Amino acid sequence: MHINAHIVLCRLLFSLALILGSGMTDGEGIERLWAATAGVAGSTKLSGHGARADQLDDHWSFWNWSKLVGLAKLLRRRLANAKIEAKKQEDSFRVFIRSRRSMSGIGWRCAPDMMTEADLRKTLEEEDRSARDGGSIPLHSVGPSEFIVFGLELESQQRNLRVQAQMKRHGTTAEPIRLRPLRKKLGKSIKRLRDLQATYTPTALTHLASLDLSDNILAEDIPLLLPSSIPPSLREGCKDGLLEIEARLRHAQCQSALAQLRHQLHIKARLLIYKKLQLRHQGMNTRSRALVARNEQKIKSHSDLYQAARAALCQIESAVVWPPLLASDIRCLEDPDDISKREARNRRQVETRLRRQVELLEAGLIMEEDVKEQMGETDSEDEPGEEQHPQKSSGESRRTISWIWTVAGTTGTDATLLDSLRVEWSRAYARTRRWREEIRLLEEEIRCLPLSLRHEERIWNERGAEALGGDRRLQEGRVAYAAKQAAMYREIAWRAELIQVEEWQGKGHRKYAERRRLNEEVEMEDEKRDEEGDSDSEKEAEETDEGEEETDEETDEETNEETDEEDESD
Structure with missing residues (x-):
């Protein structure tokens, strides 16, 4: 990867990853034997020029011949x-x-059918206004769309309050955090939501009474019971159209959350690059680390919003178009060098774990089933055959971007x-x-x-x-x-x-097949030895029974002889 030390223009013009027809040429192949050549060169320090050249040529010729054979x-x-x-x-x-x-x-164009959350709220307000102008009698001064929007805002306040409580618990902020006023304000808003629920979703209050909540429950832990949280059997008593309104808002939440998540990840990448290249000494690094920590908190907040919105959609719709957001999906647009270093480190850890498991298996300290279970737990999503031989990947040629950057x-x-x-x-x-x-x-x-x-x-x-x-x-x-x-x-x-x-059949299949064959032979020998041991036990038991029968016969004969002698004496 010497090209990374060149200027950007050189990397763009001569990188094998960008040249048409280069394929995945192994440009580093000629350098992999330099380490071995260094050892050979050290042994020729005292040799003459001709002997040194002959020795190096012999080694290089052997390596070339080995490559031709394989x-x-x-x-x-x-x-x-x-x-x-x-x-x-x-x-x-x-x-x-x-x-x-x-x-x-x-540049990029955004699809016309994907509305932002703010645009959707304006559209819903216009629909409510049109319904009132058309002669529809409203049930409450607060319209159905405003009711759902208010519930979603309270849900967001609960998430923020949980974050504040966690920050205060861990002492991650220099400024004091007062949770009591925030909880008091949130509690008043929840009471207002209950009044609206009595009009639009009365079954939610019935379900709330059946939950048997504690009197000391915190405001951020109180279930809001929006239409998606109500059990399907109790939704018949709710006003028509509430689920459709919430579904539209939840879709907009998923889209906005992903957009903000990508934005914060992009900021995080810039912060880390700036911290790595520009900052030195403890004070500057501490302040920079505080900025990164705040950015990570925002990333977690947006990911929680997406997961909550998708969970609500799963309760409303049978088929959800938004994929689940895993921790492995939340990653930046990474640099290939950083990817190769991390993957090399992970690969070394996997190889060390596998080597240790093989040693324990050969020593008889663990069973083969335990190894298979551990492999299944760690590589359950891999393709068949990749568990024993993980695919080596490095750099730009093998990486894939997270799905969050494609929607x-x-x-x-x-x-x-x-x-x-x-x-x-x-x-x-x-x-x-x-x-x-x-x-x-x-x-x-x-x-x-x-x-x-x-x-x-x-x-x-x-x-x-x-x-x-x-x-x-x-x-x-x-x-x-x-x-x-x-x-x-x-x-x-x-x-x-x-x-x-x-x-x-995969790299190393002969070695594993030979090991499997040896294990089967050992098991067959153990079974044969057990069978021989069982047959010997049966023979010993038969001999013991025969000896007891002979002893009984001798005892009977002695008893008869004694009886005859007593009769003769009489």
Whole structure:
């Protein structure tokens, strides 16, 4: 990755991830043996120039030969991994394409059917006003849409109050937080909501009475019982149209929450970059950390809003279009270098855990079922076959963006965020094209490998034929050496052709198959030993029974003899 040290223009013009037709070329392949070469070079310090050159050439030739021998398997493994990664990148890019936002010549366009929460509230107010002007008799001075909006505002106040209570509990703010006035104000608002519920949703009050709440319950923990929270069996007593109004507002909440969440994540990325590059010493870092902490609190607030809105939609609609928001989905538009470092660290942790489990399994300290259960818990969402051999991923070529950056809705004011999304779209498109090219290149290389080896075989056969007309003293050795080389390339070509049609079962499958076979043999030997032990026990039991029968017969004979003697004496 030497190109990262160059200027931006150089990285844009010569990055293999952006050059058409480059595929996923392994540009670092020539450097992977430098570590081993350094060790060899150290052993040639006292050698002459010729001996040093010969020794280095011997090692390099051996490494090249090892690569040629294993090239067929390497290409097959890379092709299988490329197909998996290409499918993953295409699926991720397809989500981008299917999103409501599309890219135009100028920038991103927001779909016309996706209204913001503020616009939807204005629309609902106009609908209520039109209904009153049309002769509809209102049940209350507060309209149905205002009633739902008021309930959603109280729900937001409860979330904010919980955050304030948590901050006071942990002492994360320098200023004192007074919760009692906030709870008192919220309690009065909830009482007003109960008055409105008596008009629009009287069954909510009935359900509230059946909950048997404590008298000491805090204001932020009191259930508001909006129409979506009322059990379906009690919704018949509510005013018609309330669920539809709440559903529309909940959809707008999901959209606005995601837009604000993306905005705060973008701010967080900028704050972290500024902190890393510009700030030094304890005082400046402490103030910067406080800014990041406040930003993270806003991120949590927006994510809680989205989750609450989606949970309410699940109670209203049978099929919810908004996907669940997981902790792993809340991430920034990350830099590829940071991704590669984190994934390398996670990969080392997984490899260490797997190595430890194998050692415990071989030592007999844990059972194979326990290992499978642990693997199922940690990798339950992986594809089959990836549990034992996690896919290595690094940098820009293998990463995927979170779905939160692909759905519609923006803050409408941050042009920098839109530019970042445009860059992500371009990167996703480039990754998809590079992996498609990689599949085509690997398929062509796999096809050409046996042909190249057969060509080498023909060359050595021709050399052997040419040796027949040379010096007779060297003729036999040259012909034998040429035949040996031709047979060697023929064998490698045959193995390459066999690997093309052989189904790949995954890296290391032979090792695991051999270990499984040895375990089965050990189990069979244990069963056979148990059966032999059971048969020996049965034989011992039979011998014991026979001995007891003989003893009983001898005792009976002695008793009869004593009886006869007594009769004779009488």
